[in-house]
Amino acid sequence: MGIQKGLKAVHAYKDELQRRREAAEAGKKNWFKMDDGESVDIWFLQELDESAENYSEESGIGVFATEHVKPGKDNFNVKCVCSMDDEEACFGCEQHRKDWKAGWKGKNKLYINVLVKRKNGDQEVAVLSTSNGPKGTIAPLLIKYAENKNTVTDRWWNITRSGLKEETVYQPFVGEPSDEVKPADYADQLFDLETCYRVVPYAEQEAFFFPAAPRGEDSEEGSDGDVKASDSKTSASVDW
Ligand SMILES: [Zn+2]
Numbered sequence: 126m127g128i129q130k131g132l133k134a135v136h137a138y139k140d141e142l143q144r145r146r147e148a149a150e151a152g153k154k155n156w157f158k159m160d161d162g163e164s165v166d167i168w169f170l171q172e173l174d175e176s177a178e179n180y181s182e183e184s185g186i187g188v189f190a191t192e193h194v195k196p197g198k199d200n201f202n203v204k205c206v207c208s209m210d211d212e213e214a215c216f217g218c219e220q221h222r223k224d225w226k227a228g229w230k231g232k233n234k235l236y237i238n239v240l241v242k243r244k245n246g247d248q249e250v251a252v253l254s255t256s257n258g259p260k261g262t263i264a265p266l267l268i269k270y271a272e273n274k275n276t277v278t279d280r281w282w283n284i285t286r287s288g289l290k291e292e293t294v295y296q297p298f299v300g301e302p303s304d305e306v307k308p309a310d311y312a313d314q315l316f317d318l319e320t321c322y323r324v325v326p327y328a329e330q331e332a333f334f335f336p337a338a339p340r341g342e343d344s345e346e347g348s349d350g351d352v353k354a355s356d357s358k359t360s361a362s363v364d365w
Pocket of ligand 1: 193206207208209215216217218219231
């Protein structure tokens, strides 16, 4: 974004930079996590589409991203967005074509801000990252709801988790429409979804996945919910 025309655009650009700076300084995102056996209520604070009935520009929309993850037990956070659509070339796709069993297949995920209400009454805004793949449960149902009801921000959803690691299942249950939460009240607490995934240009992807020298401590590592994959608390982003 090199050129801004008009004062409004200049101010908007400055505001945007400020917003990004603050988001970066704020650092860690609050990833949605739940324990095995836990049941929590969540209220989606963003729609899936700008045409939705309750869409607000301030809150924005959830983001779907297809990502390639470097295969290997400790590599679940070494991942970047598939560049095939943007650059017509993608290192992850190339690896997948070479060996379709190696684990390079792009995985589609939804990132979206939610209000979380625990059984003890605690409430927090968090980023839900959840699979939109064949085994995903929350995202595919949410898409159906968005298409049928033209909004997803009008009710509580109950999510129950059972199992650990690969056996983890998230069972969504959709509540009745309610006025209890006004998503606009939380618009200033939302996490910047653009910082939830990593975009690496094709030219740099091989070096990203296979760095010549060991990479230093990346501050971003450890802030991703995926890091907790081996913990009892696991984000919904773990692929199951
Ligand atoms: Zn790709």
